[in-house]
Amino acid sequence: xxxxxxxxxxxxxxxxxxxxxxxxxxxxxxxxxxxxxxxxxxxxxxxxxxxxxxxxxxxxxxxxxxxxxxxxxxxxxxxxxxxxxxxxxxxxxxxxxxxxx
Amino acid sequence: xxxxxxxxxxxxxxxxxxxxxxxxxxxxxxxxxxxxxxxxxxxxxxxxxxxxxxxxxxxxxxxxxxxxxxxxxxxxxxxxxxxxxxxxxxxxxxxxxxxxxxxxxxxxxxxxxxxxxxxxxxxxxxxxxxxxxxxxxxxxxxxxxxxxxxxxxxxxxxxxxxxxxxxxxxxxxxxxxxxxxxxxxxxxxxxxxxxxxxxxxxxxxxxxxxxxxxxxxxxxxxxxxxxxxxxxxxxxxxxxxxxxxxxxxxxxxxxxxxxxxxxxxxxxxxxxxxxxxxxxxxxxxxxxxxxxxxxxxxxxxxxxxxxxxxxxxxxxxxxxxxxxxxxxxxxxxxxxxxxxxxxxxxxxxxxxxxxxxxxxxxxxxxxxxxxxxxxxxxxxxxxxxxxxxxxxxxxxxxxxxxxxxxxxxxxxxxxxxxxxxxxxxxxxxxxxxxxxxxxxxxxxxxxxxxxxxxxxxxxxxxxxxxxxxxxxxxxxxxxxxxxxxxxxxxxxxxxxxxxxxxxxxxxxxxxxxxxxxxxxxxxxxxxxxxxxxxxxxxxxxxxxxxxxxxxxxxxxxxxxxxxxxxxxxxxxxxxxxxxxxxxxxxxxxxxxxxxxxxxxxxxxxxxxxxxxxxxxxxxxxxxxxxxxxxxxxxxxxxxxxxxxxxxxxxxxxxxxxxxxxxxxxxxxxxxxxxxxxxxxxxxxxxxxxxxxxxxxxxxxxxxxxxxxxxxxxxxxxxxxxxxxxxxxxxxxxxxxxxxxxxxxx
Numbered sequence: 001x002x003x004x005x006x007x008x009x010x011x012x013x014x015x016x017x018x019x020x021x022x023x024x025x026x027x028x029x030x031x032x033x034x035x036x037x038x039x040x041x042x043x044x045x046x047x048x049x050x051x052x053x054x055x056x057x058x059x060x061x062x063x064x065x066x067x068x069x070x071x072x073x074x075x076x077x078x079x080x081x082x083x084x085x086x087x088x089x090x091x092x093x094x095x096x097x098x099x100x101x
Numbered sequence: 102x103x104x105x106x107x108x109x110x111x112x113x114x115x116x117x118x119x120x121x122x123x124x125x126x127x128x129x130x131x132x133x134x135x136x137x138x139x140x141x142x143x144x145x146x147x148x149x150x151x152x153x154x155x156x157x158x159x160x161x162x163x164x165x166x167x168x169x170x171x172x173x174x175x176x177x178x179x180x181x182x183x184x185x186x187x188x189x190x191x192x193x194x195x196x197x198x199x200x201x202x203x204x205x206x207x208x209x210x211x212x213x214x215x216x217x218x219x220x221x222x223x224x225x226x227x228x229x230x231x232x233x234x235x236x237x238x239x240x241x242x243x244x245x246x247x248x249x250x251x252x253x254x255x256x257x258x259x260x261x262x263x264x265x266x267x268x269x270x271x272x273x274x275x276x277x278x279x280x281x282x283x284x285x286x287x288x289x290x291x292x293x294x295x296x297x298x299x300x301x302x303x304x305x306x307x308x309x310x311x312x313x314x315x316x317x318x319x320x321x322x323x324x325x326x327x328x329x330x331x332x333x334x335x336x337x338x339x340x341x342x343x344x345x346x347x348x349x350x351x352x353x354x355x356x357x358x359x360x361x362x363x364x365x366x367x368x369x370x371x372x373x374x375x376x377x378x379x380x381x382x383x384x385x386x387x388x389x390x391x392x393x394x395x396x397x398x399x400x401x402x403x404x405x406x407x408x409x410x411x412x413x414x415x416x417x418x419x420x421x422x423x424x425x426x427x428x429x430x431x432x433x434x435x436x437x438x439x440x441x442x443x444x445x446x447x448x449x450x451x452x453x454x455x456x457x458x459x460x461x462x463x464x465x466x467x468x469x470x471x472x473x474x475x476x477x478x479x480x481x482x483x484x485x486x487x488x489x490x491x492x493x494x495x496x497x498x499x500x501x502x503x504x505x506x507x508x509x510x511x512x513x514x515x516x517x518x519x520x521x522x523x524x525x526x527x528x529x530x531x532x533x534x535x536x537x538x539x540x541x542x543x544x545x546x547x548x549x550x551x552x553x554x555x556x557x558x559x560x561x562x563x564x565x566x567x568x569x570x571x572x573x574x575x576x577x578x579x580x581x582x583x584x585x586x587x588x589x590x591x592x593x594x595x596x597x598x599x600x601x602x603x604x605x606x607x608x609x610x611x612x613x614x615x616x617x618x619x620x621x622x623x624x625x626x627x628x629x630x631x632x633x634x635x636x637x638x639x640x641x642x643x644x645x646x647x648x649x650x651x652x653x654x655x656x657x658x659x660x661x662x663x664x665x666x667x668x669x670x671x672x673x674x675x676x677x678x679x680x681x682x683x684x685x686x687x688x689x690x691x692x693x694x695x696x697x698x699x700x701x702x703x704x705x706x707x708x709x710x711x712x713x714x715x716x717x718x719x720x721x722x723x724x725x726x727x728x729x730x731x732x733x734x735x736x737x738x739x740x741x742x743x744x745x746x747x748x749x750x751x752x753x754x755x756x757x758x759x760x761x762x763x764x765x766x767x768x769x770x771x772x773x774x775x776x777x778x779x780x781x782x783x784x785x786x787x788x789x790x791x792x793x794x795x796x797x798x799x800x801x802x803x804x805x806x807x808x809x810x811x812x813x814x815x816x817x818x819x820x821x822x823x824x825x826x827x828x829x830x831x832x833x834x835x836x837x838x839x840x841x842x843x844x845x846x
Contacts, residue, residue: 024290024293027290028327034321038321054297055290056289056290056296056297056329056331057290057326057329059331060324060329060330061324061326063315063318064318064319064320064324064330067318067320068320068322090310091297091301091304091333092310092331093310093311093312093334094331
């Protein structure tokens with residue numbers, strides 16, 4: 001699900017590029033990947049620039065991950081959302097996913 | 102009900118919608134261009150578009166969206182309805198029907214760019230046929246239809262790009278906006294369903310998202326990634342019809358909870374940051390009238406949180422934190438009250454969709470009841486109790502129950518007739534002829550099986566009428582006729598049967614040419630003497646065709662043969678009336694139902710048979726001088742001067758103990774597609790309605806038998822297939838030639 005993983009140690013952030021298709025089938029692996037990240041305790045930064053399709057299942061995984069990160073608390077950012085991703089986030093009313101960045 | 106089943110309902114509704122459109126276009130062409138007709142067209146296309154969006158049929162949705170754009174401009178008076186415009190929207194309808202077929206997997210996706218270009222040009226007032234201008238800016242449309250967005254629609258993902266251009270805000274003086282809250286059911290993702298598609302459709306209609314309801318969203322560690330948790334509140338333009346908004350969810354997950362309410366004040370929706378809570382309140386305050394749970398299973402539906410937690414830019418993660426605990430504390434207002442919603446009750450009372458298997462089971466059981474009732478009557482009669490009033494009541498009730506059950510299966514011929522205009526349009530293009538279709542009696546009802554199986558033969562007849570029957574416009578003018586040919590399609594009940602007629606005002610059957618062709622093809626002997634009716638019937642002979650050029654429309658000599666076989670398989674008969682130079686008329690006479698038939702119960706030897714009453718002309722006991730034997734062949738009965746061949750049913754079906762001499766037997770004159778014939782039986786027992794039991798389903802098909810029935814005494818009686826029997830006897834040479842009667846006369 002998380003296509004590439006780059007660690008920018010200078011920022012001590014975990015930067016992850018979301019895969020292009022975030023459909024319902026992608027929600028289970030996305031949830032697991034985000035759980036692993038949260039468990040690592042590192043601040044989380046997601047790169048949404050490659051996303052071409054996003055459905056509600058993955059959006060609610062992201063929203064839930066953001067809420068869980070906040071409860072720990074751990075930083076959670078979704079950066080550079082592609083236009084399709086940004087559109088679906090806006091449509092689902094989840095603007096805070098991006099606004100928090 | 103799973104998504105596939107819901108989608109099947111969508112396709113059924115598409116079919117109904119297409120039928121409605123076809124009817125409306127006929128009205129438009131007849132000059133009935135009132136608002137209601139235009140609105141009907143618009144609503145039907147809009148409904149198809151909504152369902153297409155819900156199921157992700159992008160091409161269908163894309164096309165119907167642009168089609169709808171033009172229809173909306175007609176509806177609101179921006180585009181005056183002219184004849185070229187009607188022609189355009191009718192042509193676009195054909196493309197829409199192809200898109201629906203493609204979505205069902207019944208054909209390739211049509212190439213629609215040319216039609217889209219024409220629609221786009223029409224939206225700008227250019228109704229010519231060669232529009233090549235780029236699609237115009239949306240004219241007074243709620244949804245953004247820029248060319249770029251339209252082109253991108255082929256790509257599923259690019260659809261999302263359309264969302265960034267919301268519709269203009271509602272005018273302060275217009276009706277208050279609609280506040281729509283949507284909570285997908287927990288299984289909303291099952292079978293690949295995507296709730297966002299419905300939201301996207303709302304967005305296209307001019308909606309904008311106000312807030313998300315995350316109150317049921319658990320933290321990630323306990324979240325089931327394949328279950329839907331979040332709800333959305335959207336504001337929709339107040340000018341929309343509430344039904345149009347709800348139509349978007351016609352095919353949503355059955356457990357989806359939807360509320361549609363008017364915002365109380367225009368200012369509430371003008372300020373998104375403020376309105377989120379305020380606007381939702383009305384939905385909570387008056388759920389009784391507004392909540393529509395699409396078929397709800399209350400026990401399974403999670404508790405609704407009536408006031409969604411607004412998520413706004415200024416309120417990052419902590420706002421989203423309220424998770425399962427909040428959800429469980431919320432009262433189940435929506436679901437409980439929805440159950441008593443008068444709107445739901447009223448809607449449910451009107452129609453109900455029933456699985457056909459269930460209906461057939463009911464029909465079958467009623468058939469068994471009829472048989473059992475007959476057996477009971479016989480048993481009581483044997484014990485001299487046949488006249489008790491309860492038996493008469495039971496008979497009456499059984500018959501009424503049977504009629505009512507059959508009525509459930511009855512469908513109007515409209516479902517078949519509505520496909521004909523398109524066939525005519527295609528034939529016009531292919532043949533260059535001009536055709537006006539006139540339809541009568543389309544609301545005549547007939548059993549569903551008949552409706553389903555009549556389509557193909559009817560199509561053949563229509564094609565035959567246009568291709569063979571009607572002349573070219575030039576020939577018609579030369580013959581002093583209107584250059585536009587008329588094909589009339591009618592249905593009517595006659596004597597307990599339905600008679601469907603396809604008539605044309607074309608050239609009529611050229612009998613000399615037909616006979617010459619039949620001789621050339623070896624179908625008849627060169628010296629055969631045929632009546633006009635017999636010559637006409639030659640066109641149903643296998644391998645017969647008079648078309649000089651075999652086209653893909655007709656002329657292969659298989660169509661009419663198949664037509665007759667199909668009609669016979671339905672227990673029907675086909676008749677021809679034709680006058681040279683004036684036209685032809687093909688009449689199909691079919692039973693209203695295939696489940697029961699009126700029959701004459703006869704005995705032959707130790708067997709009992711049923712002869713369908715529709716074939717019987719008369720029955721008689723002949724005098725000894727009325728039966729003649731010519732040249733050692735089967736006997737002939739003198740029926741008022743015409744000699745009709747007599748078939749000994751017992752002898753020819755191998756029944757022992759049958760009466761051998763015609764003068765001692767009962768002769769039944771029947772009408773078959775081979776002309777009249779006489780069936781010789783021992784005696785007539787009764788005349789009554791019998792329940793038809795399929796031999797194919799219960800045993801195997803037997804040539805010459807149409808089925809079986811169970812008599813009151815419990816015995817099985819076979820139902821004779823008169824056409825097949827007489828046809829076989831004549832082919833086998835066991836009966837006299839059909840032409841002997843003419844010679845004898």
